[in-house]
Amino acid sequence: MSILPTPLTNLIDELGQLPGVGPRTAERYAFHLLRSPKEFNDRLSHLITQVQDGVKYCPVTFMLIDADQEVSPLYNDSRRDRKQIAVVEQPLDVVALEKTMAFLGVYHVLGGVISPIDGVGPEQLHIAELLARIKADKAKEIILATNASVEGESTAMYVQKLMREQHPKLKITRLARGIPSGVDIEYADQITLLRALENRQSL
């Protein structure tokens, strides 16, 4: 016999399946929902059931878009340069880059990284679509903006190799590696410091 009432226990169990949510956090959320205004719960509940139907992938950039949009508004924005494409792993990377307000090109979301251990090969990512798009949009520069992880780096290398073969004149760049802003050199890790040294800039 569970000590808490069944509807509450079930809710705790279900919330406990969200990523990074342990039993205590799930309890905390469930008790919060128990005491919330009914309207909050109804709205949350509605949003959860609707999110999948309300969202789809852009067929060009593979960014997440509203179900009633044809392509990503970022791609459709006439002020943005379609010949400059930033290649990222996930939709949230687009959000992060947009926050810099410094990029006026367009994006291409790979939808992950090559990771044989997780069974993800190049054919599961939107690499073929990227190559086709480079041709169709007559792209001039590709900025490889994958994560600085082993998988991110090797995916970038793989994509770079294919692009070099098929589009030899294409300018290919990647995000600079170096000391992150606000970090003391004494606390920077070895690899970061090594990259910062290798890529030192002339003043």
Place this chain on the structure above:
Amino acid sequence: MSILPTPLTNLIDELGQLPGVGPRTAERYAFHLLRSPKEFNDRLSHLITQVQDGVKYCPVTFMLIDADQEVSPLYNDSRRDRKQIAVVEQPLDVVALEKTMAFLGVYHVLGGVISPIDGVGPEQLHIAELLARIKADKAKEIILATNASVEGESTAMYVQKLMREQHPKLKITRLARGIPSGVDIEYADQITLLRALENRQSL
């Protein structure tokens, strides 16, 4: 213009209102829900809307119970001693005490602590009901199991004073204060160590 599609942005905003959930955690949950099986989302959504209607407070112990139960199953259990009542702040305290499997009395949930700063006075807690219950059930022992916080201690003191006045022969105890199991003395805080010294036990 939001960079992510509207249904996703709305879900992130709503999830961000759960306790302790910041924007990044809300994003993580929302992306998980976007990729979850539809059945998971439907079930979670259903549980969230139903939890308030499916749960009520026991009119005797003020523990949370299923809406179709009359009183708490713990109170109704004939193997448990109704004359021994553990007084706790919140329903989750009952769960914690039950996990010890060492208590065979019954519970009384105060529903909070006296906290003038939060506008909670004794009349908002189930103290009057406790006094009435002591009389009705001919209680012999009250175990004050409020938290070891300032509010928990002063609430316990307030309840103790009332019980002493109205039921002079009642045995009143409280949970022992001391070194928690597994903690080194060198890391115990001053007050804990002081209490452990004051309440040292004869061997």
